[in-house]
Amino acid sequence: MSSSSALCSATFVDPGYDHLVELVHQRDRAAHRRLEALELELYEPGGASLGRMAVDTRQETLDLAALVAARAPGVARVMVTFDARYDSRVFPYRPHHYAYLKLRDSPDAPLYYAVNATLGGVPERIEAVTRQNNFETYLFLSRPAGERYGLRLGNLARFSPVEAQVITFHGEARAVVPVTLAPHQHADVELPLEREGARLRRVELKTLFRLASYVTGRRADSGGLVLFDHLFTYFK
């Protein structure tokens, strides 16, 4: 393992969805061989571990919904970390895990997203280190994709709590929501679609250190996800 590079990514699992994760996005056989080890750990919203397990790196796709349903039945939101070790030759391409997400029995289109790479991934070798990646932002379309927006945050630290600032922009109006997360705790922060007649245009996230973070958009009636996306770093 001494020549390995480490990458820890994280996502969130809600019941009622098909949720598949492609373990290595590269399609060639050599890429699969370069994923040396992968361990998953599940956390309930308060941060308590629901179990850690090794995953067979030879499989192409992991049925994450089935795994979480078996290990954490009845938990409304589970944070899952993907603690991966790669042969360093796989870099500088960063081998994100990609995921498919679809509400069962829903006419909505499935969502595809890159599992949020939170720890490691040799950012200096993919030229990401010039960015201050604990400050992130997301711009919303003027025509909203969903009727309810949120920011889903998870603290991957083992010991350190974090105080984050979630800053919303509705037109010229700026509002700050402080969020405190204990180690491995995770939360959904509601982002109002409108404030004083102005639409939500932008959200910023500022923290001491990088968190697992996704913007969510949901239908008002079904609550089904129509947006599940990572934020963007914006300081260079």
Added chain:
Amino acid sequence: MTTPGPSPEHDPLLLCYCTDLTIGQLREACRAGTWPLPGKERTGKLCTGCLGDFLLCLDRFSAAAGNARADR
């Protein structure tokens, strides 16, 4: 909010995923007064994800090392 800090059982765990630094390596470097170790200088400065744990561990390990020196 206070949380339990790192104990020796955490020593094999990876603290910085970018520089491949374990908790035990940081503990030992602080004890020996050799932090930062060669090649580990950018710990906490790359992906930044470990920065909270790194500062917490550095603070506690440095304090423990200082106390040990004072007791001699």
